[in-house]
Amino acid sequence: MVVLKIPTGGRLIMAGAGTTLRKGQGRRDGDQAATLVEPAWVRFLITATALTFLILFLGVPLLAVFYGAFREGWRVYMDAFQEPEAYNAIKLTLLVTAVAVPANTIFGVAAAWALTKFKFPGRQILITLIDLPFAVSPVIAGLIYVLIFSIHGWLPPTTLAHATSWAVPFFQSWAPTFALWLAEPKIIIAIPGLILATIFVTFPFVARELIPLMQSQGEEEELAAITLGATGWQTFWRVTLPNIKWGLIHGIILCNARAMGEFGAVSVVSGHIPNQTNTLPLHIELLFGSRMFAASFAMASVLTMLAVVTLILKALIEYFHSKGGEEAES
Amino acid sequence: MTTRPKIRSRRILPGFGLTLGCSMLYLTLIVLIPLAGVFVKSTEGGWDFFWQTAFTDRAMASYRLSFGASLIAALINAVFGLLTAWVLVRYRFPGKRLVDSMVDLPFALPTAVAGIALTAVYTSNGWIGKLFAPEGPIGSHFPPDGIPLAYTEVGVVIALTFIGLPFVVRTIQPVLEDLNREAEEAAASLGANRWQMFSRVIFPELRPALLTGFALAFARAVGEYGSVIFIAGNIPYKTEITPLLIYMKLEEFNYDGAAVLAVVMLVASFVLLLLINGLQWWSSKFQRAAV
Numbered sequence: 001m002v003v004l005k006i007p008t009g010g011r012l013i014m015a016g017a018g019t020t021l022r023k024g025q026g027r028r029d030g031d032q033a034a035t036l037v038e039p040a041w042v043r044f045l046i047t048a049t050a051l052t053f054l055i056l057f058l059g060v061p062l063l064a065v066f067y068g069a070f071r072e073g074w075r076v077y078m079d080a081f082q083e084p085e086a087y088n089a090i091k092l093t094l095l096v097t098a099v100a101v102p103a104n105t106i107f108g109v110a111a112a113w114a115l116t117k118f119k120f121p122g123r124q125i126l127i128t129l130i131d132l133p134f135a136v137s138p139v140i141a142g143l144i145y146v147l148i149f150s151i152h153g154w155l156p157p158t159t160l161a162h163a164t165s166w167a168v169p170f171f172q173s174w175a176p177t178f179a180l181w182l183a184e185p186k187i188i189i190a191i192p193g194l195i196l197a198t199i200f201v202t203f204p205f206v207a208r209e210l211i212p213l214m215q216s217q218g219e220e221e222e223l224a225a226i227t228l229g230a231t232g233w234q235t236f237w238r239v240t241l242p243n244i245k246w247g248l249i250h251g252i253i254l255c256n257a258r259a260m261g262e263f264g265a266v267s268v269v270s271g272h273i274p275n276q277t278n279t280l281p282l283h284i285e286l287l288f289g290s291r292m293f294a295a296s297f298a299m300a301s302v303l304t305m306l307a308v309v310t311l312i313l314k315a316l317i318e319y320f321h322s323k324g325g326e327e328a329e330s
Numbered sequence: 331m332t333t334r335p336k337i338r339s340r341r342i343l344p345g346f347g348l349t350l351g352c353s354m355l356y357l358t359l360i361v362l363i364p365l366a367g368v369f370v371k372s373t374e375g376g377w378d379f380f381w382q383t384a385f386t387d388r389a390m391a392s393y394r395l396s397f398g399a400s401l402i403a404a405l406i407n408a409v410f411g412l413l414t415a416w417v418l419v420r421y422r423f424p425g426k427r428l429v430d431s432m433v434d435l436p437f438a439l440p441t442a443v444a445g446i447a448l449t450a451v452y453t454s455n456g457w458i459g460k461l462f463a464p465e466g467p468i469g470s471h472f473p474p475d476g477i478p479l480a481y482t483e484v485g486v487v488i489a490l491t492f493i494g495l496p497f498v499v500r501t502i503q504p505v506l507e508d509l510n511r512e513a514e515e516a517a518a519s520l521g522a523n524r525w526q527m528f529s530r531v532i533f534p535e536l537r538p539a540l541l542t543g544f545a546l547a548f549a550r551a552v553g554e555y556g557s558v559i560f561i562a563g564n565i566p567y568k569t570e571i572t573p574l575l576i577y578m579k580l581e582e583f584n585y586d587g588a589a590v591l592a593v594v595m596l597v598a599s600f601v602l603l604l605l606i607n608g609l610q611w612w613s614s615k616f617q618r619a620a621v
Contacts, residue, residue, distance in 0.1 A: 136365070137552070144367055307440070
């Protein structure tokens, strides 16, 4: 069972220790210290309740993934990865993430620069609008692109083709697949839709990490660099970027985890074609639905390990970052 | 001519036009125009169509479940999130750092993985579901069916509680860490017992953060899809959440209908968040007036 080590109400006793006490006053101070901490049984009860809650809701499901994955043996686990569907799903997930995360990173940095280094009317509204995708259900995030780009939508592939078909001959010789896509630019039930939906749901991660950080750092250092004759880019790469490095990495890690694991939004636009538009989370659903539980949990274990690595990196960054901050302050 | 240098001096740093222009364009194309499209689409069928689609019995049942289960889940998270934050800030126990990072698991774990894991644990032959099954140690007291967890409303609440768990903990934790302990010492010297100190000194300080965390957990839960659909069983009128209903309309190519339900959801969650913000404002005002 959990052993509790509780600090005695340290500060109050220390405060009392420095002063000379009259008889009797010491006992009163001791009583005060006692009332600043809960009785041991209360502390034990609260800790046990909180930990039981966390174990039931977090620990048990986490273990269940690995139990489900390995329950039919190592061979079944490895076989799940031999399937071409699994291979293609992993490849597609990596591709979608490789586009969505850099796109949102560039946007996040640009938005944070505009919103924190300058003051202009409508600034606060813009900050609120950036958070909007967090308030929208993932299913609605997918729906909005279906309404626009599906064959019954406002901009179906046939309409888009008017705008893109002129470029077909240009790409035909060296990028034939892309040229084929340009001739009939399908977005829904195709990879561009998956990318768009993923970008939407991971939209705010980097920006909302950077905005408060750059706000608190102010603009003096950048102003100094400019005054000393640095160009805008030099100022950004040599002054701003080193300052926001850890916040940026923190935001990218969270953005990446969400991008790889997104399910709802991607599910709406995907069309669930194995080997073509099934990302890893959708492949997990497919396997689970066809009662191939071991394979499903084997795939899930990959994403679970991604989540665990994300949490470890996040904890490390927060640990070193706060340590670095304290050193800089002292 | 004299005003010109003044304006320039305000913006010495370069890149305002470029960064603002790019981010505005990106925001408008990816988020604003597509979202506005849903509102336009929902009105395309006319007012009667909107009314008939938005308030069918099946849709009403799904709103009740989505908003009701989210409310219960957010309340559970408010209580246990407060306890968890308290334990993490005030007490010491082995493995505390591990527990602290574990709290963020629902943020990092893909919802589909959470969905199948929770389903496996809470079905009648899962680790926890077994206890509540008819022949299980707890379920046997509730004949004839025990307490079924997965594929019921309870299952929906379980999934939504998982999803919202970090919000309350992470909003209360920094406030609790920064809390001035001198107020508690003063209360102690005035003879308050520990419970009075918590309810009259500490809790009022935490209340705005608690409300924020509650609102965030609630908003996230209302829209949640991935983790719920596996454990809910998706029985029409009973365990069918609104996002799933939208998804099904899309599968039937009923785009107008899907847009109508989406608009109802967007407006309802917007109004609720506004209400909670008002409550938060009232709470902090009330607190300031009391001091």
